[in-house]
Amino acid sequence: MANLAGKHALITGGGSGIGLAIAVALKDNGASVTITGRTEARLRDAAEAHGLHPQVMDVTDEASVADGTAAAVDAHGPIAICVANAGIAEGRSLHKTDLAFWRQITSTNLDGAFLTIRESLKSMRDLDYGRVIAVSSIAGVRGLKGAPAYTASKHGVIGLIRGLSEDFLGKPQTFNAICPAYVDTDIVSRNVTSIADRAGVSQDEALKIMVSQNRHGRLIDANEVARTALWLCDPASASVNGQCIEIAGGMA
Incomplete structure (x- = not known):
């Protein structure tokens, strides 16, 4: 089991589903966990139920991400673990994809991950430990029929992670993507x-x-994804970097 005592984790989309499962796993292993999302009531209920810290934040809004992340740092210390999980999954064929829909998908899934990671690194890069995990999708490593916008956004998340892992080689921070089916x-x-x-x-x-x-x-059970995130956060996983870990029940 990972010992995450004294480490502050920030998880976007943490009020339910995969984000909440990861939040609980990290908290149960000693981390102080801030969960973010747009719906205050859902965040508050999840936080009260599991001993987490709620922070209202919209990953599609740059100011909201900057202000929300700064507030979390002020309240609970520098971010040692960043989990960029917030996303939307909606399929639409290309001929039915207008620019508004394309931007809705990419602004949440890709821009949101970029903003979350950028703001988290402001405090993380001065630490002697750091974990950045992006929840991509199996659609990030192979095409998903009927969902070109979603597929492109999740491929982009993996590109972001791989680029950052190269930028930070030799430093205490690692960057990995989890790709569930x-x-x-x-x-x-x-x-x-x-x-x-x-x-x-x-x-x-x-x-x-x-x-x-x-x-x-x-x-797949959300806790299966959470256990993978927990393993990546273990100090003993420091050499796992720039990877896309598929949780899909078998090879494609």
């Missing part, structure tokens, strides 16, 4: 409805379509 979260539940509507099938059939994309034939 379909995880059992609210996002999957929403996509089931969307797929059912678009394909003209039942919700059970839509769920089977999503599950079939995971090679082992089941949805």
Whole structure:
């Protein structure tokens, strides 16, 4: 188990799903954890339930990220662990993708990761330890049919991580991406409805379509992703850098 006592972690999209699972895992291993998101009530409920620190922040708004990160640092100390997790997953074919939709996806998934990491590094780069983890997607390493904007945004996240890992070689900070396939979260539940509507099938059939994309034939538990993040945060994982770790139930 990782000993993260005295380390402050900031996790975007931390009020539910993968972000919350990672937050709880880090907190249970000694870290002080700030969770961020746009919905204050959800953040407050999650924070109270798990002993976390809520911070309202919109990753698509540069000032919000800068101010929110600075507030978290003022309250709980420099950020030793940054988990850029906030994102949206929505499919739309290219001929139905207008510029507004493209920018909605990329501003959250890619711009949001960039802003979160940039602001977190302002305090992290002076530490003798640092972990930056971006939650990308299996779509970041292979194409996802019917979702070119989402696929491009998640590929971009991996490019960002790889570039930063080169910039910081030999320094205490590491940069890695986690690339899950379909995880059992609210996002999957929403996509089931969307797929059912678009394909003209039942919700059970839509769920089977999503599950079939995971090679082992089941949805991934969010705690499986959290355990991977926890391993990356272990001081003994300092040589794991610039990697894209696929959690997809098997090789593509």
